[in-house]
Amino acid sequence: MAARFNRELEIQLGQPAWQLPPDLEQLPFWQAQQRDHLQERLGIPFWQLRAPKKREACLDLGCGVSFLTYPWNDWQAYFYGHELSGEIVRFIRSRAPQLNSKLFKSMQQGSAHHLENYESEQFDLAIATGFLYYYPIEYFDAVWAELMRVLRPAAPVIIEVVNPDSVWAEQWGLIELFKGTEPIFTPLTEWERRIAALGGKIQKQASGELFTTYWIQRRP
Secondary structure, eight states, rough: HHHHHHHHHHTTTTTTOOOOOOHHHHHHHHHHHSSSSSGSSSSSSSTTTTTOOOOOOOEEEOOOOOOOOOOOHHHHHHEEESSSSSHHHHHHHHHHHHHTTTEEEEEEEOOOOOOOTTTTTOBBBEOSSSSGGGGGGTHHHHHHHHHHHOOOOOOOOOEOOOOOTTTTHHHHHHHHHHOOOOOOOOOOOHHHHHHHTEEEEEEEEEEEESSEEEEEEEEO
């Protein structure tokens, strides 16, 4: 999976874009991405549900290059990135302090369920977007357990999942498989049951044409 996201970074830095085989290029999903700005409609920015607040310590799991692309300066919140790709980690460590050394606190490499480098109750907000749908839903149990340790009791958790009932799900999945990351299509009802079983309460949710984002709070 890290290799896939390394490739995405290379594209952002100017390397050639993905070259899909003709049968995938002909898919309506791909055509709509190229011509109709579909990418902008697939999900909603997580901060439309719950934006980081000033001076909050925010843990961004699977963060990619989000410190460079999301409005952290506007939020004035402290960024702690956690990313599987070593190449992305090195890139952000080299660039982020120049952008805002006050808000950029750290960038760690690792899986989302390995948060041993962080203290208990260290964070005010956790963000987990862009990766949970590549894992079985059971993986979220391990991620949640670690988040409950590193988050303060009232801290929100923002997660993004894919909606298998979306008209775009199958075609998006084929393209993801070609890129080297096969998504797992878990019904939204299963996600909602899982969240409740783990002791979470959905405060708010919003959907784009493919992805659904949840704002979750730990039950008292």
